[in-house]
Amino acid sequence: MQHTSTKLMSTSAVSLIELVLPLDNVRVIDMTQVVSGPICTTLLGDFGADVIKVESPRGDELRYWSPGKSGLSGDFVGVNRNKRSIIIDLKEQAGKDLVYKLVEISDVFVENYRPGAMERLGFGYEKISSINPRIVYCSISGFGQTGPYTARPAYDPIIQAMSGLISMTGEKDRPPVKVALGVYDLFGGFFATIAILSALYLRNKTGRGTWLDISLLDVAVQTMTYYAGRYLASGTLPVRSGLAHAAAAPPNGGFLTKDGKYVMVSAHNDKHWQAFCHIINKPELLTDQRFSALRTRNLHKQELLDILEPVFLQKTRDEWVKLFLDAGVPCGPVYTLDETLADPQVIHRQMVQEIDRNPYGKFRILVNPAKSSDPIWSLRLPPPFGGEHTQVILKDLLRLSDEEISSLMSKRIVADRITE
């Protein structure tokens, strides 16, 4: 399989390539900040949409969550590529009017403020759709636009807590733990992207836009999939099991090795169990009636773990990985993130690409994971400085004259850099 988009990327990462991209006739007004909204609009931008990130004079707060050059913090570049930035003071009427003009020529409006905030600013769905009835308006919030908790503040850890995910993650007989990554900000952003693409399809049939109400808690509940299915069918709740698979017989989980690193092994089924016992040089386990069948291994989990754990301490993580893979036993190293990004497969797949961000030199950023036999996305634009595209957007999209732009700048209605 050829990866055309990847090949193009490697030769000319940020030049404007003449490609037909899926969404190159879609314009997105991006009124989002932090994570859940920006990852959504980044994905839309990857697939070709013209994403206009509207920032306040202070800029997206994520620009300051970690060290970075001129507002390009590591956090910010991690979820903002393929978008342009315009700074508008939304508290001023002249600033609101600029947004309304952008709405006239746009297809999608995405916001992730607390419910009600957009209405108070003059950008609620009714107002926006009265200007452009074809617009797909997507609201992303912690709990949704309706219901008893709609006004509650929400951060990803609170959604993780209320989804049940935290209660089931952690070691047995120890406190629960939070997932280190803000998975529901990300699941929410991914799902908003799906909903927006679907609503654009619907618009192509009906001629009308719609108001999408994406709740991070709803999405989190959806991710409970098989756990919810089991609970609703039989009342069974997931239990904390540390590094191990909660249900399957050992070996199915992570084990500490000689060099203090962990290896993840999934060798519960009979075929892999047999190969596994030969690799660890314990063929006698295969004839031990406690462990000879999947069912009996399940009945003697702890006894089996007591035998296996010392064995894993005899070799290093990477020695085990090589031995198991050579024998066809599913396994992998438990990596730290630096190891992940240096892994040969991740490098082969070109998940990190280098871009120039003058005058600050080169940045390495993550890119879209879609690979295809035809180009379906490209890295066209690096993470923007705040207000980097203010002038070009006002001039080329809104057709303002140089004098009008100067006037807006001097009145601080717009800005081409972060000023506060």
Add this chain to the structure above:
Amino acid sequence: MQHTSTKLMSTSAVSLIELVLPLDNVRVIDMTQVVSGPICTTLLGDFGADVIKVESPRGDELRYWSPGKSGLSGDFVGVNRNKRSIIIDLKEQAGKDLVYKLVEISDVFVENYRPGAMERLGFGYEKISSINPRIVYCSISGFGQTGPYTARPAYDPIIQAMSGLISMTGEKDRPPVKVALGVYDLFGGFFATIAILSALYLRNKTGRGTWLDISLLDVAVQTMTYYAGRYLASGTLPVRSGLAHAAAAPPNGGFLTKDGKYVMVSAHNDKHWQAFCHIINKPELLTDQRFSALRTRNLHKQELLDILEPVFLQKTRDEWVKLFLDAGVPCGPVYTLDETLADPQVIHRQMVQEIDRNPYGKFRILVNPAKSSDPIWSLRLPPPFGGEHTQVILKDLLRLSDEEISSLMSKRIVADRITE
């Protein structure tokens, strides 16, 4: 905001409602099983696609992963709705020919086998696209169709391990822990849905389909977003911090309370910190120079935790939640999954709906989290029995005669129930 689709659902969940849905002109051949593929095709089905799940005579193995009636295990119903099931013996040429006929009248082909398996069965991209060049063919695999690890077996825990997620999740000074939920199976399925929708857009412009190569590890790397951004910018790696936020000053994390349950509080910023100190009746902390500013709280994290942890033991989880929310302090209960599904907000949002599955009575299943001012999805079909739609698909879609169908059945090329 009205939720039209939800309202329709509550009156008549499984009857065929005459709606215009985004994907109601899209047909999907679903050659997937277990989780990553089935959640993708379920989402496509939610938005209106006609999803034809092709099962072997034994059926999707997820049908047996937990107790259930006639192959409708809790696991299976958790990721299989809005699709029809046909059982075909794909090892027989006559069975392959039926798939080829379905390909002629379909738009999307999704598979999540190990790379190479589809080619060996006669369903590789070249073959399928030679029959229908407009088809969007999506392969979901652990490591992708290219690169040094393409042939490796993969399960979600191995992808979690290699993504870095496990290394950063868990308690400080304790072993790392796996996320209890198969998050990368699910992220992979969500992302495949995004890529398929984008490729369908492209097809509408070019007239050609494409081959999508979705790697769970690529998607996992993409989810590293801000952590990857920070590491690539400054070499900083995330560290395990249990129930707490890894970076922000306390209180930002989970605390054990009087009834043995945990409460999640995010009160790191000054405004919430002030409200928080009044609620816990410790206003003296506000004037303690160690804790008076966000910066100083960050320098004295452990001292602050040592003061706060005993305080949380004075009231129950739900007492704290009420007190904090009344004061505007972001917080939420750490729920077990049964509590999640019984929560008033989750009930209000109708994330669980009841359907009839004769002759086995009523099932409660999770539904799509998209809410909209217009119907963009509906619950049209309950999770299917294996082969439930074999006859109707052969008759209505492939226009086979009753005699032809009987012949295929008697030769066991197709079946209308699971037989092995």
